[in-house]
Amino acid sequence: MSDAAGSPVAEPFEDLEQERAARRLGMWVFLATEVLFFGGLFTGYAVYRAGHPAAFAEASRRLDVLLGALNTSVLLTSSFTMATAVRLAREGSGRRARAWLALTAALGAAFLAVKGFEYAEKFRERLVPGASFGVEGPHAPAERIFFSFYFVMTGLHALHMLVGLGVVAAVARRLRDDGPVELAGLYWHFVDVVWIYLFPLLYLVSRHA
Numbered sequence: 001m002s003d004a005a006g007s008p009v010a011e012p013f014e015d016l017e018q019e020r021a022a023r024r025l026g027m028w029v030f031l032a033t034e035v036l037f038f039g040g041l042f043t044g045y046a047v048y049r050a051g052h053p054a055a056f057a058e059a060s061r062r063l064d065v066l067l068g069a070l071n072t073s074v075l076l077t078s079s080f081t082m083a084t085a086v087r088l089a090r091e092g093s094g095r096r097a098r099a100w101l102a103l104t105a106a107l108g109a110a111f112l113a114v115k116g117f118e119y120a121e122k123f124r125e126r127l128v129p130g131a132s133f134g135v136e137g138p139h140a141p142a143e144r145i146f147f148s149f150y151f152v153m154t155g156l157h158a159l160h161m162l163v164g165l166g167v168v169a170a171v172a173r174r175l176r177d178d179g180p181v182e183l184a185g186l187y188w189h190f191v192d193v194v195w196i197y198l199f200p201l202l203y204l205v206s207r208h209a
Helices: 016-051 053-060 065-090 094-124 140-173 178-204
Strands: none
Touching: 016 053, 016 140, 016 178, 053 140, 053 178, 065 094, 065 178, 094 140, 094 178, 140 178
């Protein structure tokens, strides 16, 4: 089946617009499940932070807020480049859209590189929960919980960023219309929004408690 313009339309859709609407709905449903997933982690973090405010504040001060702020700037910039790619794809400027998608992917890779450097720093400081955890004192058990949340939440976010890089690369390579670019943009913006919550929760909220 094809629409009036000759574009292929998958079964059981009647036209391309109906197919695109279904894909958008599917993406929003998927993102809703992701919100529930991360929401559970945020809730767990909030519960433990309420029970151990001093320990979480002390642990938060062990994070590098400058690296966190740098990554926040990188992701906010990548949201702009992705939005620009979506707009250009809608206007039919495929070549320019690919260039902005490539820039978006480069910013995502830069984010992961900074996060990898930060992880390496935490390993050197023995702040990875486990038998070799290097923090001592009365707050050590609760600080271990903080860093467990830190690595789980930021690690899952980094995994989603890796998936996003793969999606952006695939869309750029096979860009034919704006539909896939729009879906990739929705996913990318979701990953960015998750970090906007992670940065203050882990790096800022508890620092001056």
